[in-house]
Amino acid sequence: MRTFFLLLPDRSLIMKKYILDFKVLSNQAINYNHNLLELSCDRPLPPMLPGQFAEVRVDGSPGTYLRRPFSIHRADFAMNTMHLLVKSVGDGTRTLAQLATGAIVNIMLPLGNGFPVTENNDVLLVGGGCGVAPLWFLARQLKQKGNRVSILIGGRSYRDILLADDYAQFGQVYVSTEDGSLGEKGMVTHHTLFKKGKLPFTTIYCCGPDGMMKAISHIAEKQDIPCMVSLENTMACGIGACLCCVVDTKSGNRCVCTDGPVFNSNELKGWSAETEVGCSINE
Amino acid sequence: MADLSTRVHNLNLRNPVLTASGTFGYGEEFDDFIDVNSLGGIIVKATTSKHREGNPYPRMAETPMGMLNAVGLQNKGIDYFVETIYPRLLKYNNCIIANVSDSTVDGYVEVAEKMNSLDHISAIELNISCPNVKEGGMAFGTSCPSAIAVTRAVREVYDKTLIVKLSPNVTSIVEIAQAVETAGADAVSLINTLLGMAIDAEKRRPVLSTITGGLSGPAIKPVALRMVWQVARAVKIPVIGIGGITTATDAIEFMLAGASAIQVGTANFVDPQATVKIIAGIEEYLNRHKITNVNELIGGLIS
Numbered sequence: 001m002r003t004f005f006l007l008l009p010d011r012s013l014i015m016k017k018y019i020l021d022f023k024v025l026s027n028q029a030i031n032y033n034h035n036l037l038e039l040s041c042d043r044p045l046p047p048m049l050p051g052q053f054a055e056v057r058v059d060g061s062p063g064t065y066l067r068r069p070f071s072i073h074r075a076d077f078a079m080n081t082m083h084l085l086v087k088s089v090g091d092g093t094r095t096l097a098q099l100a101t102g103a104i105v106n107i108m109l110p111l112g113n114g115f116p117v118t119e120n121n122d123v124l125l126v127g128g129g130c131g132v133a134p135l136w137f138l139a140r141q142l143k144q145k146g147n148r149v150s151i152l153i154g155g156r157s158y159r160d161i162l163l164a165d166d167y168a169q170f171g172q173v174y175v176s177t178e179d180g181s182l183g184e185k186g187m188v189t190h191h192t193l194f195k196k197g198k199l200p201f202t203t204i205y206c207c208g209p210d211g212m213m214k215a216i217s218h219i220a221e222k223q224d225i226p227c228m229v230s231l232e233n234t235m236a237c238g239i240g241a242c243l244c245c246v247v248d249t250k251s252g253n254r255c256v257c258t259d260g261p262v263f264n265s266n267e268l269k270g271w272s273a274e275t276e277v278g279c280s281i282n283e
Numbered sequence: 284m285a286d287l288s289t290r291v292h293n294l295n296l297r298n299p300v301l302t303a304s305g306t307f308g309y310g311e312e313f314d315d316f317i318d319v320n321s322l323g324g325i326i327v328k329a330t331t332s333k334h335r336e337g338n339p340y341p342r343m344a345e346t347p348m349g350m351l352n353a354v355g356l357q358n359k360g361i362d363y364f365v366e367t368i369y370p371r372l373l374k375y376n377n378c379i380i381a382n383v384s385d386s387t388v389d390g391y392v393e394v395a396e397k398m399n400s401l402d403h404i405s406a407i408e409l410n411i412s413c414p415n416v417k418e419g420g421m422a423f424g425t426s427c428p429s430a431i432a433v434t435r436a437v438r439e440v441y442d443k444t445l446i447v448k449l450s451p452n453v454t455s456i457v458e459i460a461q462a463v464e465t466a467g468a469d470a471v472s473l474i475n476t477l478l479g480m481a482i483d484a485e486k487r488r489p490v491l492s493t494i495t496g497g498l499s500g501p502a503i504k505p506v507a508l509r510m511v512w513q514v515a516r517a518v519k520i521p522v523i524g525i526g527g528i529t530t531a532t533d534a535i536e537f538m539l540a541g542a543s544a545i546q547v548g549t550a551n552f553v554d555p556q557a558t559v560k561i562i563a564g565i566e567e568y569l570n571r572h573k574i575t576n577v578n579e580l581i582g583g584l585i586s
């Protein structure tokens with residue numbers, strides 16, 4: 001069982017990738033800097049897995065040259081719709097956040113490996129800020145596969161807690177905010193969930209700021225629970241051609257776009273609490 | 284129907300559109316999006332004598348109409364290339380060109396010698412212009428004596444078409460081009476990336492782990508076009524144009540400036556189908572201008 005989780009199948013190599021035009025069905029502002037885009041396509045959605053991502057071309061933003069990567073927030077194959085959660089960071093993402101209903105968006109997908117989805121287990125999902133983005137699709141599929149799902153969402157304040165009500169349909173939702181304005185006060189890693197001794201989870205899935213993911217992976221490692229983290233390094237191509245988005249792993253530099261974005265945290269160099277052995281071949 | 288086939292030294296290309304090294308992986312990354320065989324050829328990611336991890340992350344910064352990269356020649360080395368990557372390239376029937384780099388002349392020679400025995404590799408592109416490694420790379424391409432030394436040494440062991448990829452980070456790219464021509468290059472390709480820098484003002488830190496990196500994309504096109512035009516007038520060997528080519532019009536401009544073929548680089552990152560769109564656009568241009576053969580464009584600038 002454990003071995004299964006440690007192996008992330010390289011599904012990105014066998015899943016066909018597409019470049020498709022999507023139409024914006026709705027654009028909902030869900031807080032001060034996040035929008036939820038509902039998109040549809042005039043052909044059936046290609047197969048996609050939770051944790052995979054899309055590279056979105058940004059038209060009408062002169063300062064934006066490269067595509068922008070987004071987690072596939074929801075994929076509804078029956079309705080043939082897909083949702084992306086867009087955080088406004090710079091000109092490119094702001095342009096996407098302002099898309100009107102009916103606008104056409106060019107999207108390359110599905111990219112990356114995706115989360116390994118366990119069956120009939122107790123699992124914990126941890127999302128920090130916009131790190132909740134890939135967890136909706138994951139939570140739904142985990143629930144469908146008979147898992148008991150717990151979801152911990154963290155943010156600076158109540159304004160940064162995204163979609164907590166929405167996630168309640170999949171399982172127990174816990175919230176923590178640094179200022180205590182919603183849920184427990186403090187960092188997600190200090191949540192009482194982690195103070196009950198042995199955690200009742202077989203896998204932890206995590207997406208958020210690197211610091212948060214590292215702290216969660218340390219907790220997971222101490223209890224010998226596999227921790228799957230979803231990274232978001234800056235990237236150009238999204239398909240393993242440019243080698244810009246690399247992360248330092250125990251098997252050398254690997255592309256977040258094709259070998260990830262999901263990694264078992266025990267593969268990542270500098271993420272483990274244990275002493276690192278070996279040396280880098282960097283010149 | 285216009286004839287798009289062209290020739291660079293001994294290379295018969297079905298059209299003048301190639302892919303720039305480091306922007307097209309080993310071709311297979313693009314199989315889902317295009318028929319890679321429909322391209323004139325592909326120039327695969329640089330191979331060095333030994334495995335290289337490349338530079339630490341962050342390696343990329345988006346800039347106005349382009350990007351900086353500091354990948355630093357990450358690759359698994361020539362022996363891995365021969366054993367594992369080369370067999371996967373055999374499925375392509377167009378022109379496969381290997382980009383060769385290293386830190387020492389001996390390293391370049393070792394890679395070139397091993398590439399020479401691979402039947403399906405029809406040419407090598409000698410990368411003496413990578414700005415992202417501390418030793419070798421661009422250091423060889425920024426002075427005439429070192430450019431001559433490495434080209435000559437590789438020429439002695441490499442029998443097929445030898446292309447030398449030139450750096451724009453020099454006082455006179457024409458002098459370097461002439462130097463490698465005399466040293467035995469069969470063609471030159473230009474330009475590699477321009478040395479640049481990006482700073483994160485909020486953090487008061489450089490964006491790239493290496494501080495400086497190589498600028499590519501449409502931002503560099505006018506510089507590249509000027510250099511191709513200058514070099515094409517000064518050498519007898521064919522010139523391959525590179526630098527921000529995104530559309531068929533860009534490609535045609537480089538050919539009018541004197542390029543016999545062109546490479547599409549950073550545009551592949553934004554649109555993996557850029558190459559095939561460029562080929563279709565060149566054909567449309569030729570038909571519209573009633574030009575029967577693409578070679579008529581080469582150096583066809585009216586001035």
